[in-house]
Amino acid sequence: MLRKSLIIMAALAAFTINVSAVQIEVPAGQPPVPGTDASIPDNAYENYSHINENAQKEAEAFRVEVQSLEEKPKADNYKIFKAKPDIVKPYKLAEFSQSTVILLHEGRNNIRLSVPTISLRGDTVESKSSDGPLFVVRGFTSILMVGPPHGKEFSKRMHNEGIYTYPGLENASWKILKAKTHVMYTEFTPSKTKTTYGITYLGGGDVNDPYQDKFAEVVMSNYIIPSIETLSRLDNYSHVKHWDNFSYRIPKKAKLVSEAIEDNKYEVRTYEASGIKIRVLRFQIDPNVVDKSLAKKQIFAFLNKYGDLEAPTQYATVWNNGLPGFLVDRYKSNGESYLRHFTKDSEYYYSYRIDYDESKSSYKHKQLRDMVEYVDFDNVESLRKAPQWRISDSHKKKLDADPIFNPWYMEWIKILTQ
Known part of the structure; x- marks a missing residue:
């Protein structure tokens, strides 16, 4: 009887793993997609916390x-x-628990994806095609490139390749280069669109590195591919508001209840809906003060103000069309939750804050998070011309002077943009 129970339990466990795992299918005769791991849930990218x-x-x-x-x-x-x-x-x-979110929403671009990697720097580079720029994010031991199909030079060095199917994606394929540095590339067209994208992820998988100890193929197959989704659904429950150069989304059911100046410094717009309070504020950038949109500044401000160490909190650098912001996401399924997004242009800091209780709102956590991530600037092209560093000036100078850090990064950009 005990043996039978153990067999049933094992079968149930296997069934559960298969249901929740990433379901990347391959046609008959095709090699399996490298790095797929049935122990990793298909929504692991939503709640990334790596310690x-x-x-x-x-x-x-x-x-x-x-x-x-x-x-x-x-x-x-x-x-x-x-x-x-x-x-x-x-x-x-x-x-060590930061993730990176990429949103492309200009021209024909209309996708979101995420990766369990810290962001140190972002660059916008010209692609060899006429389909728009390529967006590159640099971590400690990783590089992520997103945009039109690219990497022809990379194709000459590939170790293997294949095709696959995944819900929401068509004409999906992969290539991999295995050397001292692991590199994986995927190309796909989202369903019901005519726009094809390419994503390259490079990561060495250094197990001693607390920032990134997963190989590129593991990250691509279990985090990036499952996270790819269209942004068009946002129009179903939110709409865009404009504030001079800045654009942001609010829920369709939210109403503007006040516009005010607080502490002779902050311009504040307040919106409310059932179970939700939204504050969008801006204030002038002081060039003599360390960038307030940096990850460490935002994490510190959050912990100092709330000190809620029991609630699981997610931290993410969110790149909108090549420009960064920082997101803090403290979520309780049946209690008071908090979303904070902080970004800037050349003149102002912008803070978007949502206090909400999901049990009292008609909007779900993921809907609100997807909405608050989405911002835009009218002069985005001029703002992103310079590298977007996500570290303080002292740390930036140190990495700029490093004989390996930047040369290695720029060499890979050169290879991948061919």
Whole structure:
């Protein structure tokens, strides 16, 4: 009887894994798509949180370092760390749990995708085709390129290739290069469209790196491909509002309840709907202050203000047509939740905040998150001409001077844009 029960349990477990796993199908005679892992749920990209052993060690060492400071700290963040020691380790761990979201929504482009990788820098480069630019995001040990089909030079070095089918995608294919650095490319046309995209992901899979210890083919097959979706559904429940150079979306049921100036600094628009309160605000950029849209600044501000260490929180750099913003997503399925998106143009910072309770709202968490991610600027082309660094000036100067970091990155861009 026990043996029979174990067999049934094993069968049920296998069934559950297959149902929730990524379902990438391949036609008869085609090689399997590299890196697919049935233990990874097909929605893993929605709730990415990666903390490995090395990240835990680094976070604990940082906590010990902060608490060992005997002199009165000069930096404001260290003063708060001393006053609120419980947020020190979560702050450091949050660095290793960041994801990257890409939204393309200009011209014929209309897709969203995500990758479990931190963003250090973004570049917009010209493609060899006439189908628009290529968008590149650089992490510590990774490179992501999205845009029109590309990588002809890469094709000469490929190790293997094949085709596959996945819901919502047509004419889907993959290529892979396996060397010291793993690189995978996929090309596809979203269903009911005529626009074909190419995505390249490069990652070495360094198991000692708390920022990225998954190989490129694992990331592409289990995170990127399942995350690809159209943005057209946003029109079903939200519409675009304009604020001079800035555009953002609000739910169709939300009403503008006030416009005000707060603290003689912040211009604020407030919207409300059942179970939802939205505040969209802007204020002038001070060139003498460190960029407030950077990940570390936003993570620190969030933990300092809310200190809700029990609720799972997601952190993501969101790239809209090549321009970055930072998202904080604290979600409770039946309680008070919070979304915050922070971005900038050449003149203003823009903060989009939603406080909501999903149990009291007609909008679901994913709908609200997808909506708050979507922003735009009228002068996007001029804004993205320069590299978009996502780290402080001191860290940027250090990486700029590194004899490997940038040359390696630019060499891969040269190869992939051919």
